[in-house]
Amino acid sequence: MRLRLTVAFFLPPRFTPESVRYDRRYRKLDQYRFVVWFLALPVLVYGVFVVSPFLQAFFYSMTDWTGYSASYNFVGFDNYERMWHDDKFWDATRNSLLLLVIAPLVTLAMGLFFAYMLTAGGRRRNTAVSGVTGSGLYKVVYFFPQVLSLAIIAVIWARIYSPRSGALNAGLDAVGLGSWQREDWLGGSVAIWCVLVVLCWSFVGFYVVLFSAAMSAIPQETYEAARLDGAGRARTFFQITFPLTWDTVRTGWVYMGIQALDAFALVNVMVPEHGMDVLPSYLFEKSFRDGQAGYATTIGVALFLITLVFATVMMRVGRRDRVEL
Known part of the structure; x- marks a missing residue:
């Protein structure tokens, strides 16, 4: 039954089997499914255009990238050490x-x-x-x-x-x-x-x-x-x-x-x-x-x-x- 409920979570209500649709646990699952699918696209857009640049910034902060070429070397925390001693x-x-x-x-x-x-x-x-x-x-x-x-x-x-x-x-x-x-x-x-x-x-x-x-x-x-x-x-x-x-x-x-x-x-x-x-x-x-x-x-x-x-x-x-x- 748990497997059926898990599969039903990803199915539209019209394709949900009747044996699962009338289960009490499915009603609560249906509420969460609506919220998740309603927020899926905004969260995906936010992740791509907001979270992803932040993660890229953390990565590039550990490189010697000049900003004018596609090549760079990974230098670890050298930039942070340099910043710590930068007056x-x-x-x-x-x-x-x-x-x-x-x-x-x-x-x-x-x-x-x-x-x-x-x-x-x-x-x-x-x-x-x-x-x-x-x-x-x-x-x-x-x-x-x-x-x-x-x-x-x-x-x-x-x-x-x-x-x-x-x-x-x-x-x-x-x-x-x-x-x-x-x-x-x-x-x-x-x-x-x-x-x-x-x-x-x-x-x-x-x-x-x-x-x-x-x-x-x-x-x-x-x-x-x-x-x-x-x-x-x-x-x-x-x-x-x-x-x-x-x-x-x-x-x-x-x-x-x-x-x-x-x-x-x-x-x-x-x-x-x-x-x-x-x-x-x-x-x-x-x-x-x-x-x-x-x-x-x-x-x-x-x-x-x-x-x-x-x-x-x-x-x-x-x-x-x-x-x-």
Whole structure:
């Protein structure tokens, strides 16, 4: 009978023998068969186009492949040993980790503040909460950088940071802070902070809209009850708004962290050559400029592991019981 059930699992229901079809075990088997066959094609596509490239990356990271020919030699863990002693790799990793920690913290904090002001920062009669006047227009203004590509944003901010004709030095001079002017904003120790400013500016509008939508889903009665209890705006935010939007904040944190790790476009377009590196830009340099695709793939594996660890930690540390209204 087990053999018949196994064969029936791979047969369409119309071809299943009646002796098996009316068996109680077949009913449960039929449920699993539907799920398996329904997911078979998506899982196959995912495996071919997502999982397979990752496995190939692990393989090529153990070779001396140049990226420009079909020939390569297997070198084992030599690339990983070389990466461990590569000072430029650790400098790029340090910059990427700095962006990973600070960029989500600043961007999400600003997004939450602006979203709360646009959603519950106003005062209107007969309304428990309301946004500030013109909140719809503000959302459009905040979201505008999302319409631009990162390459265009990088070009614009590169002109702003330009030491000769940039708006930053000119603005500092206009307000009497000429001593703060710098000859090289994007090539010294402050380059990472300049990139951080652009990264936060370009993504904060997305989180304003995202958090505004999450806050708009909170029932008005909850705010009315808090207002009757005498809760102010700060207390309302930290005891009602923030807990009820925590799932959205956690998801946004993971997404913003991945965006911070993938700062290639900003660094490659905005920062002069050898000004600073992050892991994606250093990977690009080794692969396409130096013809060391095998070693570049090793850096990609390290970037993959950092991203995986970050996402796993955030999803586990941020886990909490769902708040029911």
